[in-house]
Amino acid sequence: MNKHPLPSQPYDLVPSRVVVLDRDGVINADSEDYIKSLAEWLPYPRSIEAIARLSRHGWTVAVATNQSGVARGYFDEATLQRMHDDLRERVSTAGGRIAHIAYCPHGPDDGCECRKPKAGLLDQIQHALNLESLQGAWMVGDSQRDLDAGIARGCHPVLVRTGKGKKTEARGGLEQARIFDDLATFADYLVEN
Template identity: 70%
Template structure:
């Protein structure tokens, strides 16, 4: 059965799935997942959703870590999600810095378009974009995603600014969003 856009959930990584750091997440030791996020990904997978990740990783361009280190973090993410009974279909990342003029760095929609192509979707209209910053939501809205802000990571600060959140639904964390989405879809 083909994937329907409304069954796709795109997650930002730092601040949504794992703890964020203003000093960047530079190693596997610094990559600390939120336990409820791993569980939420598993529950969403089991409820029939496809999950993907779109993450800016400018620490690579800045020389703080390399792609091999990033891949080690993503391998660990896949292992944890798989052992919890879930799956991440694709991880798209931007390794450019803010001044590199790429088309993939959020708030531009390039990472989401990469996910769309990789998963064989004609559109992302009606998909879900979950993030903790305005740029995450802007990337999703550019391609027709429903916006979800979580208060983890930079989410509380983003919410407090109140700018650009008119279309967003706000949840305490990824687990609360998963509860809401799974519950909403069980109602006849």
């Protein structure tokens, strides 16, 4: 049972109070072999509490995740849904809420509009949250394509050093991005500032 009830739309929903998170490498450990099952979906130690803390302090949290493992046949959408249900349940148990999860099930050569670095997932989130734009929201990722998708919609880009983040940082070209060790450190920054 959720000991920290939240309103369905916390506070006045404005883009500057929206945080969009990539999933693999930001919320949970990533794998070159893909996260193919609920057993392989392993959140970082402080990421669930970080999401809950943001929720409790008035941020609306959404997730935008490329999941080409579906197109590649490594797992199906029902398995992906189980992972996302588990994520939502863990965050709820910690006293938070995820407002929307947008995912791209397509492969890199499918020509879709939702696969990051394209901004289709952010457009889905904007629509789901009933916002005119995501200008001024926060886009948190561990890869350049995450940041590029956010920048395309006017989000503040944030790189975390978990997942592929350290490699992304080493490649450079991140002048626009704020960089944090992990999601929890970023959450601390938002809440304290």
